[in-house]
Amino acid sequence: MSEKVRKNKSIKAWVTQHVNDSYVNQAQKDGFRSRAAYKLIELDEQDRIFNGVNIVVDLGCAPGSWSQIALAKIPANGIVIGVDLLEIQPLSGLKFIHGDFTEQTTLDALLETINQRQVDLVISDMAPNLSGIKQVDQSREAYLVELVFDFAKEHLKVGGHCLIKVFHGYEFDNLVKQARELFTQVVIRKPSASRSKSSETYLLCKGKKLV
Numbered sequence: 410m411s412e413k414v415r416k417n418k419s420i421k422a423w424v425t426q427h428v429n430d431s432y433v434n435q436a437q438k439d440g441f442r443s444r445a446a447y448k449l450i451e452l453d454e455q456d457r458i459f460n461g462v463n464i465v466v467d468l469g470c471a472p473g474s475w476s477q478i479a480l481a482k483i484p485a486n487g488i489v490i491g492v493d494l495l496e497i498q499p500l501s502g503l504k505f506i507h508g509d510f511t512e513q514t515t516l517d518a519l520l521e522t523i524n525q526r527q528v529d530l531v532i533s534d535m536a537p538n539l540s541g542i543k544q545v546d547q548s549r550e551a552y553l554v555e556l557v558f559d560f561a562k563e564h565l566k567v568g569g570h571c572l573i574k575v576f577h578g579y580e581f582d583n584l585v586k587q588a589r590e591l592f593t594q595v596v597i598r599k600p601s602a603s604r605s606k607s608s609e610t611y612l613l614c615k616g617k618k619l620v
């Protein structure tokens with residue numbers, strides 16, 4: 410089978426799975442921008458991560474379903490700041506920064522928007538573009554997770570929470586270890602809307618320590 414035929418087949422399989430996916434259909438009915446919404450809803454039902462939260466940073470926010478939920482969960486005077494490499498359709502109330510979180514200019518724009526306040530909650534659903542080479546993809550993902558920890562170290566309030574997508578791979582244990590150094594409680598979650606064959610899991614890091 411040629412490379413082109415194989416690629417077309419896998420795109421077709423993805424489209425078929427996507428169309429038949431009950432979470433995709435439900436997201437359309439509920440007005441969410443993506444099926445990812447149900448992952449955050451389930452995690453919040455279980456762990457109440459939005460309790461007492463006013464300022465949220467949503468990293469890798471496009472197309473915006475986590476931001477939709479965050480905006481609905483926080484008080485009217487709260488702030489949600491979303492960052493993504495991709496543009497998004499405007500979302501009322503969201504302060505959106507279009508940029509690469511690994512770049513200083515994006516971090517500077519984020520810090521300017523935070524304006525010296527401490528963040529209550531960081532949620533990161535960032536996933537790098539997959540190369541298909543497992544080790545490369547896992548290292549890229551781990552790098553993003555480490556940058557989220559660096560950001561949390563400096564700008565998340567003491568006692569604040571962080572929810573981060575992490576791929577299960579050879580970097581996983583090391584990332585959990587880093588999370589445990591920074592937070593009082595770290596639990597691993599795999600919400601039902603996360604496809605079982607995907608290696609993604611979420612680290613729910615609760616209660617930032619005074620470090």
Ligand SMILES: C[S@@+](CC[C@H](N)C(=O)[O-])C[C@H]1O[C@@H](n2cnc3c(N)ncnc32)[C@H](O)[C@@H]1O
Binds near residue numbers: 442446492509534538
């Ligand atoms: C799975 S999607 C997020 C879905 C989102 N949580 C939602 O509910 O709509 C992952 C996003 O991470 C973004 N991303 C990946 N690497 C990034 C980076 N370095 N900086 C900013 N965004 C990034 C991608 O562009 C993509 O939109």
